[in-house]
Amino acid sequence: MGQCCLGYQGQERKCQIILQTQIQNTIISEQDLNYINQIKLIQACVRGYLVRKRLQGLIKKLKEKNILMKEKKYNSNELSFNDSTPFQDTKPSQTTKLECLQAEKIKLLDKVPDYLVNRVNKILQQYTSFNYDNEEENKFNFQIHQLNDGCIYQGQWKNGLKHGCGRQFWLNGSYYEGYWADNMFQGRGRLIKLDGDIYQGEFKNNKASGKGTLYSIEGLKYEGQWEDNVKNGYGTEIWCDGSVYEGYYKNGLKNGQGTFKWADGSVYNGEFVNGNIEGEGEFKWEDGRIYSGQWKNNQMDGQGIFQWPDNRKYLGSYQNGVKEGFGSFEWPDGRIYKGQWLNNKQHGFGTYLGSNGIEKEGEWAEGKLVRWQKNKNRIQDS
Helix, strand or coil: CHHHHHHHHHHHHHHHHHHHHHHHCCCCCHHHHHHHHHHHHHHHHHHHHHHHHHHHHHHHHHHHHHHHHHHHHHHCCECCCCCCHHHCCCCCCCCCHHHHHHCCEEEEECCCCHHHHHHHHHHHCCCCCCCCCCHHHHHCCCCEEEECCCCEEEEEEECCEEEEEEEEECCCCCEEEEEEECCEEEEEEEEECCCCCEEEEEEECCEEEEEEEEECCCCCEEEEEEECCEEEEEEEEECCCCCEEEEEEECCEEEEEEEEECCCCCEEEEEEECCEEEEEEEEECCCCCEEEEEEECCEEEEEEEEECCCCCEEEEEEECCEEEEEEEEECCCCCEEEEEEECCEEEEEEEEECCCCEEEEEEEECCEEEEECCCCCEECCC
16 A cells, blocks of 8 residues: 555656646737736736725624624613713822823813814704803803813812812813812703713712713713712603603613603503512503503513403412413403413313303313313302
8 A cells, every 4th residue: 555655646746747848838829928917917806805895894893893883872871971081080099080190281272273163063953052140151161271182171260179160171082061179060060971971960979860861872861869970859851753751760770650651652651670660560561451460570460450452351379471360351241251371361261251141160271162061050149
């Protein structure tokens, strides 16, 4: 076997030598050169296509990442003001905080750059002007300073700190106008975020706290109580499709008593827990159906009463949104079933009262009668 392999390898080397000799002795014509150039051009096009394809794939991944980041942001219950980093002390520890903050004001300007003003004006054109507490403050005849981080501040100062009324433009497009105290948002103000969302209301120590309104770029509006940048207390939330929630919040989520009205006309009035329908409540569908009873994780769960527009009625147990356990079902013509249910169907033993007034006991399986119990019939008293 080894000799066969060696013999084959020798033949292969011999063929390679002959082939190289033939190539060296070949005269390349002008037509062949054109052909070779065309091949090179095709190869270059293919390489360019592959590079563009890889680049498009990379761009797609980056876009998907940005979308996920955005979804994560809008699923978050906190109104973040992390881009207000100019208020954080980043100077060496041997320098006092007061000295650091005083060093922010580095350049006096004649006016705010147009590109910063234009972006803010474009966003605020559909909103009313922000008004300060008195006429003198509303004149806003304050000096304009560029800070050492590039931000532009126009307003009042105290002991080298932004204090009183003022407005600030960040280079990333964010904007704040309102009252300040010790370089922080304090009191009434309006903040435009980098993504275009707007919060207008009360601030405390750089955070939304008190009464305020959030206008989302997607069209959502929340007006109510805030605490440490999250919805806390009583508030009203309106979606762009016309849906409305009015009730209580805790840590940014619906908690406690509230009313949710959907755009199709459906209404829920009752308890919420961590953003979900949970506890006691009544749900009215747009077609006239009504359920009143217990809920868990946005589903009927526990004891409740379900009524239909044609006067059918169920009173009994639910689990995970379906009839399960013991319950009573009444038809408009007077028929009644009382017994066990499973997955929205009669299942197990129960009694059936017919429209003729005769009551029977029987066994059901998946909504179908299996057998009647003998000697269990009786006439229902009128």
